[in-house]
Amino acid sequence: MIEVQGLRKRIGNVQALDGLSFRAEDGQITGLLGPNGAGKTTALRTLFGLLKADEGRALVNGLDVQSNTVEAKRQLGLFPDPFGLYERLTPREYIHYFATVNGLSKAEARRATDEVLAQMQMQEIADRRCKGFSQGQRMKTALAQAIVHRPNNIILDEPSRGLDVMSTRILRQTLSDLRDQGHCVLFSSHVMQEVAALCDQVIIIAKGKLVAQGSPQELCRITGQTSLEEAFIQLIGTDEGIAA
Numbered sequence: 001m002i003e004v005q006g007l008r009k010r011i012g013n014v015q016a017l018d019g020l021s022f023r024a025e026d027g028q029i030t031g032l033l034g035p036n037g038a039g040k041t042t043a044l045r046t047l048f049g050l051l052k053a054d055e056g057r058a059l060v061n062g063l064d065v066q067s068n069t070v071e072a073k074r075q076l077g078l079f080p081d082p083f084g085l086y087e088r089l090t091p092r093e094y095i096h097y098f099a100t101v102n103g104l105s106k107a108e109a110r111r112a113t114d115e116v117l118a119q120m121q122m123q124e125i126a127d128r129r130c131k132g133f134s135q136g137q138r139m140k141t142a143l144a145q146a147i148v149h150r151p152n153n154i155i156l157d158e159p160s161r162g163l164d165v166m167s168t169r170i171l172r173q174t175l176s177d178l179r180d181q182g183h184c185v186l187f188s189s190h191v192m193q194e195v196a197a198l199c200d201q202v203i204i205i206a207k208g209k210l211v212a213q214g215s216p217q218e219l220c221r222i223t224g225q226t227s228l229e230e231a232f233i234q235l236i237g238t239d240e241g242i243a244a
Helices: 042-049 069-074 091-101 106-119 135-147 165-180 192-198 218-223 228-236
Strands: 002-011 013-022 028-033 054-060 078-079 153-157 185-187 201-206 208-213
Touching: 002 042, 002 165, 013 042, 013 054, 013 185, 013 201, 028 042, 028 165, 028 192, 042 054, 042 153, 042 185, 042 218, 054 069, 069 078, 078 135, 091 135, 106 135, 106 153, 135 153, 135 165, 153 165, 165 192, 192 228, 201 228, 208 218, 208 228, 218 228
Parallel strands: 013 208, 028 185, 028 201, 078 153, 153 185
Antiparallel strands: 002 013, 002 054, 201 208
């Protein structure tokens, strides 16, 4: 489970997070929605310990990210930019490296790497260098390194950005599978159809604050709208905010 409690973060003259609180549960896909500059990426980076909050707490399975940084990060998988792979490495080498970075012994890392390559159906490309990989192959490699150490929680910042249709389908199916296996999946996106189709819970933030949280159906019901997009527009257009 992932939880943030009263996060505040100022970056320069901008109050990026302003008392933000929400929770993402195990066995669910939770989507983080908000207009540009709402604080989505800042919240995710704070959760992963890349930024330090001015106030508040970020918790991963009850562990405070600031005071238990190493243990908390081992229980997180962070999906990186798939276009930033080390192209001279093979997927096996790349995934194995990150397995050891996340605390697995060399023997454990080898076993975990073999398992995730099979899980992602990557055996045919496992020992090819990443240079020249298709979008789908890059996405699979990036996601495999995020889950190789078997974290219960996976964080993704706009994971479908730049992916073609087939790669996006593979990504969506993989996230659904992780949810069905009991993982907590938290991701940000600008694609309403993606959020509506995938997410069990949706968190809407604006100006660094929580505006609403609920299932896509609940958010439509409380706003009287028939689509998540229309519900989103209505919610961020009010300063009062609604919590479902």
